[in-house]
Amino acid sequence: MLKNIKIALIEDRQEDTWFDLSLRQLRAGEVRFYRVDDYLTGKWLFKVCLDKEIGRTIVKALKCPAGKLFSQLEGATMVFQKSIIDDLFYDIVSLTHVDGEGRVRREIAKSIEDVPSIIREKFEVKTYEEATGKRIAKNYIVTLCKKEKEMITLFLLERARPLPLEEKEKTANLLAIIKKLEKASVTEICNVACEEFGIEKGDVDVSLADLEAKGKIKRLEEGYVKAAD
Template identity: 55%
Template sequence: MVGVSLRFLKEIKITKVEERPEDAWFDLSLRQLREGRVHFYRVRDFLTGEWLFKVCSDRELGRVMVRALKCPPGRRFAQLEGNTMMFQKSVIEGLLYDVISLAQADEKDQIRRRVVGSMEEIPALVKEHFEIKSYEEATGKRAPGKYWVTLSEEGDEKAMIILFLLERVWPISPTSLEERLKSINLMDLIKGLERAKTEDVYRVAGEQFGLRKEDVDALLVSLERSGQIERPEEGYIKTLK
């Protein structure tokens, strides 16, 4: 499972698109205008789509704020636009902590956040790839309603963006990781076959991934609708991206 989960994270493409050594932003938690270094990142998340993040480093307070500026379309993701995640100095030298809280959607697609109260509630990907400590271990103090935190290196802004995705975005994704991985495997298969015969895709997908014909058909329809494949003629498939 660790190998599969690592592949998930490698499929998140994070590119820094702008650097501002000195800039300002409004910190809602402090209700203050703050100054420091600001970076902008374009993120291509294989599960949910395209994002734009702003990362603000407050050198004076030793805090880093990650803010989602632009989200993929959809009712759920629209509610995350403008949302922030704050990373603060821990008692461990060089590490910042984030209190783990997960987004969840109700039957009306209203998004809320819930602070995790036990280790079992923390997503497996977070536990496998990030250091987890109790709030008391990370800060040297106790606070009601704060239980578990992640630890990130001070300068690792990409890791902080990934944590935003894992805690705030992936839990509310309409598409599951398993479904998306099947699509990726199918795309890799079609690329490997170049101009692939549909019957070959059925056969190899069954042999390599255990997919039934109806599963492959559903995935092909989804890939075609998203503009990733086309059918140049009856019985053939080719990739577009």
């Protein structure tokens, strides 16, 4: 799906059980575990539960990257249900944000324009009525997908990536950029950081100063830096 999200199957259980919180029932079916390395947010562990009896797949984040925001996603789930379109599953699009008290909240997308462009580019986006054939008072926006790795990718795009990066994450991402570029100008680092991580120049300057103070990078001539040996 996305080159900077690496998803690997690490365990496949042909038969297992889990508790479905929304149904308040113990369910049985196939369960798989995936290790995920997202270049933007970090390393994750996901559990995927396939309930073929009712056409429902649950994606659950078992382990999240460190941080006060990502930690609030640990144990969070996304539910994908069978649509009327081919063999595709749908989920109602809801995006995370941080409230004034630092708590992670979710808000349902009210229109297709509210859906991040990366999701619109990589997935089919429909109305709830188009996906289910059912008319309800609020015609929610949904995404459509088929494969489990696509479902995990949607979890990251809807739940994890909308969250702002914390300072230590910004610093770690900048160091990764510098190591990748080997030797780079501060201007080039700012451009890459903004394009890939949405980090503003002021934050780049602060993080570079922190990395230099900790001996992680070296300042070179004419505004260039490199990772310390």
